[in-house]
Amino acid sequence: MKKVVLPKDLNGKTIFVAGAAGFVPGHLSEFYLKLGAKVIGVDNFITGSRSNAEYLLKEYRNFKFYEMDIIHELPLADLKNEKIDYIFSLASPASPIDFAKIPIEIMRVNSEGTLRLLELAREKGARFLEASTSEVYGDPQIHPQVEDYVGHVQINGPRSCYDESKRFAEAMTSSFRTKYAVDTRIVRIFNTYGPRMRANDGRVVPNFINQALRGEDLTVYGDGQQTRSFCYVTDLVTAIHNVMFSYGPGPFNIGNPDEKTILETAELIIKILNSKSKIVFKELPKDDPVRRRPCLAKLQSISDYRPQVDFEEGMIKTAEYFKSLA
Amino acid sequence: MKKVVLPKDLNGKTIFVAGAAGFVPGHLSEFYLKLGAKVIGVDNFITGSRSNAEYLLKEYRNFKFYEMDIIHELPLADLKNEKIDYIFSLASPASPIDFAKIPIEIMRVNSEGTLRLLELAREKGARFLEASTSEVYGDPQIHPQVEDYVGHVQINGPRSCYDESKRFAEAMTSSFRTKYAVDTRIVRIFNTYGPRMRANDGRVVPNFINQALRGEDLTVYGDGQQTRSFCYVTDLVTAIHNVMFSYGPGPFNIGNPDEKTILETAELIIKILNSKSKIVFKELPKDDPVRRRPCLAKLQSISDYRPQVDFEEGMIKTAEYFKSLA
Numbered sequence: 215m216k217k218v219v220l221p222k223d224l225n226g227k228t229i230f231v232a233g234a235a236g237f238v239p240g241h242l243s244e245f246y247l248k249l250g251a252k253v254i255g256v257d258n259f260i261t262g263s264r265s266n267a268e269y270l271l272k273e274y275r276n277f278k279f280y281e282m283d284i285i286h287e288l289p290l291a292d293l294k295n296e297k298i299d300y301i302f303s304l305a306s307p308a309s310p311i312d313f314a315k316i317p318i319e320i321m322r323v324n325s326e327g328t329l330r331l332l333e334l335a336r337e338k339g340a341r342f343l344e345a346s347t348s349e350v351y352g353d354p355q356i357h358p359q360v361e362d363y364v365g366h367v368q369i370n371g372p373r374s375c376y377d378e379s380k381r382f383a384e385a386m387t388s389s390f391r392t393k394y395a396v397d398t399r400i401v402r403i404f405n406t407y408g409p410r411m412r413a414n415d416g417r418v419v420p421n422f423i424n425q426a427l428r429g430e431d432l433t434v435y436g437d438g439q440q441t442r443s444f445c446y447v448t449d450l451v452t453a454i455h456n457v458m459f460s461y462g463p464g465p466f467n468i469g470n471p472d473e474k475t476i477l478e479t480a481e482l483i484i485k486i487l488n489s490k491s492k493i494v495f496k497e498l499p500k501d502d503p504v505r506r507r508p509c510l511a512k513l514q515s516i517s518d519y520r521p522q523v524d525f526e527e528g529m530i531k532t533a534e535y536f537k538s539l540a
Numbered sequence: 541m542k543k544v545v546l547p548k549d550l551n552g553k554t555i556f557v558a559g560a561a562g563f564v565p566g567h568l569s570e571f572y573l574k575l576g577a578k579v580i581g582v583d584n585f586i587t588g589s590r591s592n593a594e595y596l597l598k599e600y601r602n603f604k605f606y607e608m609d610i611i612h613e614l615p616l617a618d619l620k621n622e623k624i625d626y627i628f629s630l631a632s633p634a635s636p637i638d639f640a641k642i643p644i645e646i647m648r649v650n651s652e653g654t655l656r657l658l659e660l661a662r663e664k665g666a667r668f669l670e671a672s673t674s675e676v677y678g679d680p681q682i683h684p685q686v687e688d689y690v691g692h693v694q695i696n697g698p699r700s701c702y703d704e705s706k707r708f709a710e711a712m713t714s715s716f717r718t719k720y721a722v723d724t725r726i727v728r729i730f731n732t733y734g735p736r737m738r739a740n741d742g743r744v745v746p747n748f749i750n751q752a753l754r755g756e757d758l759t760v761y762g763d764g765q766q767t768r769s770f771c772y773v774t775d776l777v778t779a780i781h782n783v784m785f786s787y788g789p790g791p792f793n794i795g796n797p798d799e800k801t802i803l804e805t806a807e808l809i810i811k812i813l814n815s816k817s818k819i820v821f822k823e824l825p826k827d828d829p830v831r832r833r834p835c836l837a838k839l840q841s842i843s844d845y846r847p848q849v850d851f852e853e854g855m856i857k858t859a860e861y862f863k864s865l866a
Binding site for chain 1: 643648695700705707711712716719726
């Protein structure tokens, strides 16, 4: 496949980021602001953080922000005369803790929200990128996961509001490509961590770090031998950027293939923080995936992408961020 | 599981049928009209047939019909003072021929449409049944298919606008059950045939019958050894009825487990119609499922459901219907 040529700067380009006050989209917005693009961010703050949006508004004059729910509206009057070049669909809540709390909102943003963004892309002639997820593979039965794998998702399980709605968002993206020739990309994001991630969203990295900082025991679910492949957020942003400027629709797995057990992760965090916390074990929740590791061959066939931040370095930076909040 | 007790009549009950001008929902509406229920049908005629709606309006004074798209509206002003007891979500186009033509409409009715019906069920305290499909299993790798099977669906294939949106509709249904305690049921419909099915929708039974009636060759895709399990429409309606009045949410497979090859089906139709047509073979389309057979153990554990109409008898009745149109 043709190799991606990354732009040197994006002066004069306009980028639309749905979910801009979230963890990954906040970093992505900053990346494009630094490249000189105008970035239009929207968020309804259902899970996004006001401080992320305020930070970007304070630091970057080329950042514009609208508080709104893309299910119901887009800033259409304001966008009427605006040229938009690239649209990022990153508005879905993605933390396990959200699945039981706001399942309908998650399903609506991935269906109605994605639809509205695709219609905007069609109208503006913009390129559209859907931020899908490794969750489309469910509890995968093959390792590492390749993009052709159809996945192993419980249709009516506790995670299905997210897993199924992201599969739906991908299918909707492909349908707009096939039916209306919208120029689309799909990435499947694996576990990501880094500064500015939500503190209380039930994900393992902030959980462990905050438990260690408070001197509490670190809670490992199951025997801790289940694995995740953690990608530092700046590496993830680079991967998204590579796909947006690539020539193929994807889907592309993006992340870091460096697989770690949950137990190793807990031990590393205790070490980094010089913590006296112990590790305690609790029952594994239903449908929690046992292994996750992206096969990056497809992404690497079209780009020079290699993760740059190793596990310990990334964890130290992330721990410093959480310390600074305390 | 507790066995279903079927009501003797439904006088005084109101039933809402989305997609009432379609093949299966038309028969279902008539079944409930005969049981004395008031039936409120809606359809936008995107694939439903005006003659189905006109037939019901002419024959049954207890049938009320609204032409509308449930994506955009429900007859809410009219329904304001109406008690609704049972809601059937049967509005999705379901024929392979629709997948390339109206993928976005299919995805919207299964997301936004299903959402509106679930909201109506919540508001009215009605029981809700989602008509899902064997397509949630994709091209299944286990036979027969049991309800726990996670399926083998291509997320971004030519059938995914339908397969993924039905998985989404199921997950949405389950989310309303979990989050808002809406009383829900899910059925997964396998291949169905019978009088009043669409003539030109790319399905194998009307294709074969019409080819035979016109003296044309019958087109078999692939080698004809792929199987389907065809259920006669009145048996299917009985199965849906059993599930609506059951005590568990499902999903329940419904259909007829009598598996036939496509080639056998072609041969039977030629025999029934005394046709001189020959059988010709063409290339199998992408993602066409190789085998389909429902395991009915779950449905039969809660009901006395047994299909009543055998293959030859059902095909004769269906052929008579298509002859009467010619």
